[in-house]
Amino acid sequence: MIFYFSGTGNSLMAAKALAREEERIVDMASARKEQAYRYVLKGERIGFVFPVYCYTIPSLVLDFVRRLEAEDVGYAFAVVTCGGGIGGTSAFLAKELKKKGIALSYATPLLMPDNAVFYYAIKPQAEIEALLEGAKKKLESIKEELEKEEVKPARGAFAKALYPMYRLLSKTEAFFVTDVCVHCGLCARNCPEGAIRMTEGKPVWQKPICVKCAACINRCPVAAIEYGKGTQKRGRYVNPILKGGDKA
Ligand SMILES: Cc1cc2nc3c(=O)[nH]c(=O)nc-3n(C[C@H](O)[C@H](O)[C@H](O)COP(=O)(O)O)c2cc1C
Ligand code: SF4
Ligand code: SF4
Structure with a gap:
């Protein structure tokens, strides 16, 4: 069983590429909405695939893992998608899983296009395509290693210490919508x-803090969402796996 979380599709692409035929892929965001935290694995392997945010674990993933009740878990692995580096994110996850009696045997970062439009410009299309090609090849080798149940310990430090900083950066007050909005409601969905x-056809950020997944700003079909002063000329990123679709 593979648990994934994805704002802009990279981690969904990775989870799908790694899954065996008929292996269940569970979206942690949907599971959380349904409060589905109990899983009986019957010795089956368990995987976690999600992006790194600010060198730490996304709040939604951490919350899901802390509530998870998984029984009879086999081999456990994690693939953390990133635009550069994951710091100690997988080691932080390993510690959280250990509290649940799950030993994380294998952890690896996976370099993919960076979606962090809050901080940087999205890379040119040619670079994105090269990164996706590289990720596809890397996923093939990760898949082989996982089939052999290889051991690759989680490494690094400080991800837990960086978590409060990430939460401080996750305030929604800087989001706003421009006049090009076509009132489709996709951002809310x-x-x-x-x-x-959605209020009078336009998005309103009703919570003071969010996951900071960048789905709303990157996936708006007309780029009507901005965040503070910097995002106007930075482009937008959506993994091809989500193009033409509404939902992950
Ligand atoms: C708020 C935020 C913070 C991020 N921080 C990091 C980071 O610390 N290191 C990194 O390499 N990539 C960082 N990224 C990039 C994403 O981890 C990367 O693009 C990931 O593959 C996106 O996955 P997704 O498409 O499944 O949402 C960040 C992205 C966002 C939105
Ligand atoms: S996704 Fe974009 S166009 Fe659609 S409602 Fe949201 S801001 Fe408006
Ligand atoms: S408001 Fe935007 S960035 Fe925040 S969790 Fe929702 S989709 Fe993600």
Whole structure:
């Protein structure tokens, strides 16, 4: 069983590429909405695939893992998608899983296109395509290693210490919508946190803090969402796996 979380599709692409035929892929955002935390694995392997945010674990993933009740778990692995580096994120996850009696045997970062439009410009299309090609190849080798149940310990430190900083950076007050909005409601439907409510045809950020997944800002079909002063000329990123679709 593979648990994934994805704002802009990279981690969904990774989870799908790694899954065996008929292996269940569970969206942690949907599971959390349904309060589905109990799973009986019957010795089956368990995987966690999600993006790194600010060198730490996304709040939604941490919350899900802390509530998770998984029984009879086999081999456990994690793949953390990133635009550069994951710091100690997988070691932080390993510690949280250990509290649940789950030993994380294998952890790896996976370099993919960076979606952090809050901080940087999205890379040019050619670079994105090269990164996706590289990720596809890397996923093939990760898949082989996972089939052999290889051991690759989680490494690094400080991800837990960086978590409060990430939460401080996750305030929604800087989001705003411009006149190009076509009132489709996609941003509200795609928000994993239920932080956006459509009011008079336009999104309103109704929660003061969110996951900071960048789904709303990157996946708006007309780029009507901005965050503070910097995002106007930074482009937007959506993994091709989500193009043409509403939901992850
Ligand atoms: C708020 C935020 C913070 C991020 N921080 C990091 C980071 O610390 N290191 C990194 O390499 N990538 C960082 N990224 C990039 C994402 O981890 C990366 O693009 C990931 O593959 C996105 O996955 P998704 O498409 O499944 O949402 C960040 C992205 C966001 C939105
Ligand atoms: S996704 Fe974009 S266009 Fe659609 S309602 Fe949200 S801001 Fe408006
Ligand atoms: S408001 Fe936007 S960035 Fe925040 S959780 Fe919702 S979709 Fe993600």
